[in-house]
Amino acid sequence: MNTITIECLRYHPESDAEPRFQSWPVPFTDDMSVLQGLQYIKDHLDGSLTFRWSCRMAICGSCGAMVNGVPRLTCETFLRDLYPGPVRIEPLNHFPIVRDLAIDQADFLGKLQSVKPYIIPDAEPQGTYLQTPEQMERYYQYSKCINCLLCYAACPQYGLNDRFTGPAALALLHRYNADSRDAGKAERMEVVNTEDGVWGCTLVGYCSEVCPKGVDPARAVNQNKIESTKDYFFRFFRK
Amino acid sequence: MKRSNKPIFWSLFGAGGMLSALVGPALIYKTGFSSQALGYERALLLAQNGFGKLAILAVIGLFLFHGCHRLYHSLHDFGIHVGPGLKAAFHGFAAAGTLAAAVLLAHIS
Amino acid sequence: MKTYIRPMSGWWKRNPFYLWYMLREASCVFITAYALMLLWGLYRLQQSRIQYEEWRESLSSPLSFAFHAFALVLVVYHSWTWFKIMPKTLPRMPLPDGLVVVGGVAAVVACTTALMVLI
Structure with missing residues (x-):
């Protein structure tokens, strides 16, 4: 069995003025993920290490962290690919650290709520909604978002200005605007049109690179710059 | 929620970005590395022609709006806060340059 | 907290x-x-x-x-990135992304050739 050094950023608010790194040698097998490496540390070396996880299969979106400076889901990043190491694990960039690898998600949750991520029908639904495959294709990729926040950790604009609505919330906003069953676009455009809506984006494009589910937030945001521009110039012509 | 006026400046930024992406490389090559380019007679002829005037105005004006928009975003990227005053100064600079080009072109006949 | x-x-x-x-x-x-x-x-x-x-x-x-x-170096890079990300910045197109990029690069080549001859 090989051993790899895992170097983890630690921060305990009750005793630390600022974060510090701590390293452990971790024995690993070829099938072990970074998350399992962290679990090994917690079970055998230091029970006080704090990190979030749940499903272990890239669907819950809880275990995101910076792995050697790149936002990753630790459950689907394998230690064998990082050998000989060391592996440097930090909490997701741009978020306040609560404790060790756990970040404060409150800001994102507020933003998620602000984009009304649910279908707003224009009338009381009468039976089943019908939707063609083409209509579904317009929003499908955006619906795969698992709110793991890797895109926020990839976005320097969010890091520089945390009022920016950010990639995942705007991608989900677009997911509902692009849905043929939805009639809530006008309400959501109010969020899109603000300085901290789509206009906080400078198309760095890293959000779409790091998404573990194949969502393309950069596309959603930038197509909504066009939507917002149309909304700006044509608002006078609409009744 | 307050609507941003970015659509105006982003459209100008986009038009300038598109124009500089299409003609920028060739123009820079010609003015920088080709001594035969832009002789007086040909340049004057271009500046006297209506379409020529429009082309010159578009290149100077849109390049300025494109550049100035990205410049103040870059200041933000470097952690320098750009307030509404400085933002207006950048756009005003681009507008002044465009106006100057228009006045000069109007004087060439 | x-x-x-x-x-x-x-x-x-x-x-x-x-x-x-x-x-x-x-x-x-x-x-x-x-x-x-x-x-x-x-x-x-x-x-x-x-x-x-x-x-x-x-x-x-x-x-x-x-x-x-x-x-010249930076504007050529600007030109390349401009068209590389164009599939994301244009409204929804019935074309594959690759074709949009190829179309953009072809437009740059056409404009460059025309300007090289004209001025």
Whole structure:
């Protein structure tokens, strides 16, 4: 069995003025993920290490962290690919650290709520909604978002200005605007049109690179710059 | 929620970005590395022609709006806060340059 | 709740992806300066032939050569990135992304060829 050094950023608010790194040698097998490496540390070396996880299969979106400076889901990043190491694990960039690898998600949750991520029908639904495959294709990729926040950790604009609505919330906003069953676009455009809506984006494009589910937030945001521009110039012509 | 006026400046930024992406490389090559380019007679002829005037105005004006928009975003990227005053100064600079080009072109006949 | 917020200073050095982004954005310095240089040339053209020829003369100075060399590299990079991300910035198209990029690059080649012959 090989051993790899895992170097983890630690921060305990009750005793630390600022974060510090701590390293452990971790024995690993070829099938072990970074998350399992962290679990090994917690079970055998230091029970006080704090990190979030749940499903272990890239669907819950809880275990995101910076792995050697790149936002990753630790459950689907394998230690064998990082050998000989060391592996440097930090909490997701741009978020306040609560404790060790756990970040404060409150800001994102507020933003998620602000984009009304649910279908707003224009009338009381009468039976089943019908939707063609083409209509579904317009929003499908955006619906795969698992709110793991890797895109926020990839976005320097969010890091520089945390009022920016950010990639995942705007991608989900677009997911509902692009849905043929939805009639809530006008309400959501109010969020899109603000300085901290789509206009906080400078198309760095890293959000779409790091998404573990194949969502393309950069596309959603930038197509909504066009939507917002149309909304700006044509608002006078609409009744 | 307050609507941003970015659509105006982003459209100008986009038009300038598109124009500089299409003609920028060739123009820079010609003015920088080709001594035969832009002789007086040909340049004057271009500046006297209506379409020529429009082309010159578009290149100077849109390049300025494109550049100035990205410049103040870059200041933000470097952690320098750009307030509404400085933002207006950048756009005003681009507008002044465009106006100057228009006045000069109007004087060439 | 006490939390720790990490500083952003030097963020663009943390990842090569950000360095490429900053390089793309740096092209704007040269595009702005280039537009001002052309504006100056237009001013000289409007004055007289002698003044205009002086301006053209100044274009062959070492300083101008260095400026144009940097400008050319960065604007070519700007041009490439502009069309590389175009599938994301255009409204929804019934075309595959690759075709949009190829179309953009073909337009650059066409414009460059035309300008090389015309001016």
